[in-house]
Amino acid sequence: MPRTGVFLCHCGSNIAGTVNIDQTIEASRNFPGVVHVDEYRYLCSEMGQDIIKKAIEDNNLDRVVVGTCSPRMHENTFRKAAAEAGLNPYLLEVANIREHCSWVHKDMEEGTPKAIALLRAAAAKVALNEALEAPKLEVEKRALVIGGGIAGIQAALDIAEAGYPVDIVEREPSIGGRMAQLEKTFPTLDCSACILTPKMVEAAQHPNINLITYAEVEEVNGFVGQFDVKIKQKARYVDPVKCTGCGICWEKCPAKAPSEFEMGLAKRKSIYVPFAQAVPMVPVIDKETCLYFRKGRCQICEKECPPQAIDYEQQDEIIERRYGAIVVATGFDQMDPSIYGEYGYGQHPDILTGLEFERLFNASGPTGGKVVRLSDGKPPKKVVFIQCVGSRDKARGMNYCSKICCMFTAKQAILLKEKLPDAKSYVFYIDVRTAGKGYEEFQRRAAEEYDVAYLRGQVGKIFPEGDHLVVHGVDSLSGKVVDIKADMVVLSAASIARADAPELGRKIGINTDSYNFFNEAHPKLKPVETHTAGIFIAGACQTPKDIPDTVAQASAAAVKAVGLLSKEMLQGEACTAEVDEAECSGCLHCVAVCPYTAIDAKEIEERYGDGTLKRTVAEVNPALCQGCGSCSAICRSGSINQKGFSNEQILAEVDAICLQR
Amino acid sequence: MAENNVENLKKIREAVSQDLLGGRIDLLLGWEKGHYWWQSRPLFARTEEDLEKLTWDSFCAINLSRYLLDELKDFQKVGVLVKGCDARAFNRLLQDNMVVRDRVTLYGLPCPGMLDYDRLAEVAEAAPEGIIEQNGKVTIKTADGEKSADRDDLLADKCRDCIYPDPVVYDQLLLSPVGKKEAPEKFTAIEKLEEMSAEERYSYWEKELSRCLRCYACRQACPFCSCRECFVEQQNPRWQGRAYQASENFMFHLVRAYHGAGRCIDCGECERACPVDIPLQELNRKLTKDINQLYGDYEAGLDAELEPPLLTYRPDDPAAFSEK
């Protein structure tokens, strides 16, 4: 029989005003196992806590029930007090007789019996409580950043500066990401490469940063503090140690393929670096188009390479490494607007997306920095920009606002006017959204100083007529139908999640929203955390965002990662699930419902007749288990049971509450 | 069936005896005749001699797959004769990790449906002494003479609504397939109960369940009941009271059925095993019907690779609550 102490808090008159303390004390004395009952005006005060501590020692109590405010308020306070008196903190239970009783019921006639019922349930439960210990977890002092765009670079730099080693895994041959594709950045119009390239170099040269480019995360196991990650380093067919980045190979290579970096508007070679400022400046061979790999002859790059860095025999390699924290910064894609048949994208070379148009401004871009029509090479006179192509469209696209289009369109219209003073821009928009420092001013400059015509409305049809593209739209403010004979059309295609984001999410154990963007743990208060402890998100993989927000979020994620890495030990969840191996039949339904992959199959050996039998049972990793109890609910035989909220405890509470109606 | 009986049995015996003699299996689970001609019981054959007792006729209703739970402890490689329902039961066990696929050889027997003695007696209006089957007709011999009836009218309850008489998983198919069947009546009894008032339904079940002896024959026969210790026997916590009263009868039967939610393969063994004829299938099928209606069609046992509906979810799942 346990020796339980019950302590009642008046909370001034907050409880005592609606719950008859004397009657409650009397009733509590009759609960099974109760050997001591006491009360105090404010139990959470130091005096109040001392009363509990002293009673534990004096009366040799091994269980404690406090009837106070919500456990969400002071459970920790009282558990700490119990621990100070030498009692395992998990041997204390709270009966919520304030928020769930005295504050919601009108008088003592209602409040008193309910308080007694809640206390009786707590006393019945606590009798079955066991001493628990939260697992202590070691922290591997190294971080992994997935994605080498501006978000990943910034996060890695911040973590590295704080003194922890960090690896960046980048899928492409170079870091830089989307920002490297941009000509200028709003609202200051500074050159994107000028501000990004120094950061790329800094990352490459930082003693704490290790770049793993042309690589992908294959598998993530483990848990906060100890993620075991398998990274596939794809074969470059170039030895990065020998390679000097001299460029002779890609100069001489005879095979071509559409350049991913140039959005397919230009060609690159089969051995290539994606762009001129690539980091690392080590090319890769694209096996799909390389003549040697396809037909077994050529080998020009091998013959021409001065340091003999070409190695056709290179194989994909798996790197296995342990990390304490992970930052996911995998960025975004641009939606393919060809489903919008009325815009004719993909059917005419002068209908481009925003990112494609951006490349026309770049000196190393497909047109050498000349803004010209891809159909005939002539500079355009009239350019029509169409906003919300795939954004804010729940019927055919994405229901959300892509956030960056209003601003990059204003930027491109300004750049266009600067390059081609004779050119005129038209922007069809639904709303102009310019929340951001200096953004509204920037957009107004486009309209006021750069002669950009903003038409509030949408476009119904674009079709070629002679040399032109007829854009048939509506200006809803004037109520007029507008036909513009344009030379080029630029579609602000929605920013969307990477198509393989859900797959990556499954690999690393974080979830995605209905648009496939990664979910933050809380939309306001935990914007860079995920539901999986130790994994953080940054940048446009969470939702479309601009560069300043991306960088800020990356630094925030880095701080969270650093905060984690700076701990010697982590405290895990105490109320984890536990398997009774003798009873477990090994059906593993629990494995299927566990959100944390905290349960695994385990083979055990058991005596059978004269020999032994091997059989499967479930095994819980207490470091991963977060104590949701879903496994315990699905288990038919109750062989997996959650500590702190066990089947026995909950049934005892039900029984106790129902004892008296 | 009877017309080919001798031939079919020969085929089966040949196939399994080869494997047994060749050491590909250490034990064969089959059927042998029981005390009466209209009964059969499991045969555990290890030798050629044992195999002589093997039978395959219209009375092999018993589901053999569940016997694997015990036999795989003693034998490395076990062969089992599987009808449609035995095969689905095997998938159930496989999905529950209760059997190891590599250690079992499944001999598929497409099944025309098993006959029921009580039905024969009912139709013959006398004690049947034997039957002759021909072209879908059954001639029942009694002391008073002979009576003929459609085979379909004599089927055991568990076979009447069978949709998958052919094994859905096997290593060798020994006879020719019967083909998928229709079972339009499968949910009729349930729909009828659904139309009753809550009071009427409660009274119905109170009465039906009052016969329960707590013998747990239903559980012993069931391929989804594979716990090492059933909740009814657990002492800590004590889920199930021992008293013979409505409260505990409901507890046992609702929980038994719920444990089969999305898992019951509809073999009907529970009901066949019940000595007091409780309509256990109605509880099982109610769950199947509702889960399929809410979460999409799923037939347990058809494909061991498909996740059972209660082990998965979709974010936009409907709910059966008054707030959705």
Next chain:
Amino acid sequence: MSTAVNETSAGKEPLIVSFCCNWCSYAGGDLAGTSRMSYPANVKVIRVPCSGRINPMFILRAFQRGADGVLVAGCHPGDCHYSTGNYHGRRRLSAFKRLVEFAGFEPERFEVRWISSSEGDKFAEEMTAMTNKIKALGPNRKMRDARWQKIT
């Protein structure tokens, strides 16, 4: 035990057992408290980590022992603290609710609600509504184990 307690427990007032998940609905109940929204004392809450923790046997036990109604409350689908607990709970409890109705329980006897930690008002409203519905139905006799009350 004093007489006042005995009188209110004379058995006329229905008993509602409510299982509330710690993160949303229990917190919603706390908010109802801090906002001083009243609801009937017939409702007694048992705190569980998640609506996915609910084993239907808990609910049957409550009916056996004398509950007149059972209400499970959890985070809104999509907001589960454990990501997927309430999605699983929704399937399990939907199937179970249909089953107990099939066994002859009135649909109102067992319900599930999604109540967030910011919905103190909804918590109070749902608890009131549940109590009123159960009062209208009268006491539950189904599956009631008569012996249990006698022990008191």
Next chain:
Amino acid sequence: MRYRYFPGCTLKGQAKNMENTTMAAASALGIELVELEEWQCCGAVYPLYEDELISLLSPVRTLAAAEGEPLVSLCAACHHVLKRAQELMQRNEEARDKVTDYLEIEYKGEGRVLHFLEVLRDDLGFDKLAEMIKKPLEGKKVAAYYGCLLLRPSKVMQFDDPENPTIMEDFIKALGAEVVKSPYRTECCGAYLSVTEEGVARDTVAKILQSARNAGAEALITACPLCRYNLENCAADDGKEPVQVYYFSELLAEALGLQYKQLMAEAKERRRVASDSK
């Protein structure tokens, strides 16, 4: 390949050539179109308010009359009404019960409802059709005119991509003609506005024809009698060579080498058999 066939009013009147050519082509292609024994006008426009159940009686009766067999029509408007009525019967239980109770029939939205072009694409296959062409329309520049009713709403019609359809172009290709794509091929012709607001129809038709001509088309094909009427009657006489408007089936019959006289004779024979059987 056997189908139940719903002609609709216009095909027995002004658009009888669409029926005649289709019937001849179908029999040449081994497609059996069995006309429903009794049928009524489909109503021509689909009621867009769901309480307009009266207008659904006729199409639902027609759907049920197909007895679960695939039901084919030629007129785009008929097909539109039947397909949408079927979708409503599948989706809206209340409306379904009201309509079927009134008609005293059992119908739950079953059966395939097809336009003849879908039969050619999905059941026969354009590849197969191309093989069976006897007189390819080589060198003939043909543009497709889809109009509205076959394509939209695409979730219900499921006919083709509503913005970038290809079925008619693929059909033209199969006939051996040269495909001309005009940007106005999916725009409305003005429909019944030619009855009340002829001026509007003239504007829409002018754009359609002009864009087809600019694209180099000699001929347009359509599957809708009203489209054809508008394209022919509301066309402005600008002195230029007019773009010829055909029913898709007319070109089909031509490419199958079916002579006009033969067509007429067959049509007459069919009518005789039909009236004999009654």
Next chain:
Amino acid sequence: MTASNEGSRLIDEMKAQSGQDPADCYQCAKCSAACPVTAAMDLLPHQVIRYLQMGLEEELSNSKTPWICASCFTCAARCPRDLDLARMMEGVRLTVLRKREGNKFGPADLTPEQLEKLPQQALVSGFRKYNK
């Protein structure tokens, strides 16, 4: 002009009978850009929805636009809010037609020449759309 959408019967009916709620529209005017017959309209299609949002039922029943709409469904096909404006136009037409004397068009409005020339389909459509 009264601008109110409180308790509008037209809108309640519209929601029930066509599943379309004007409040879902954010006035991007895609419908107007898509519509092939705006030239003859006195209100652009998006303005019809705006009027519905503002409860300007009287003004709508006097507008020409609903009678110009040919139900070509292009607006519905392209609406980013998944609204079916063709159904809303039908609603406006029906409120007029369902009033006594509301018919817009009847056999008497046709010339003998038209009756001769027009295909059956055109006549049936016209009567269905403009007559109750």
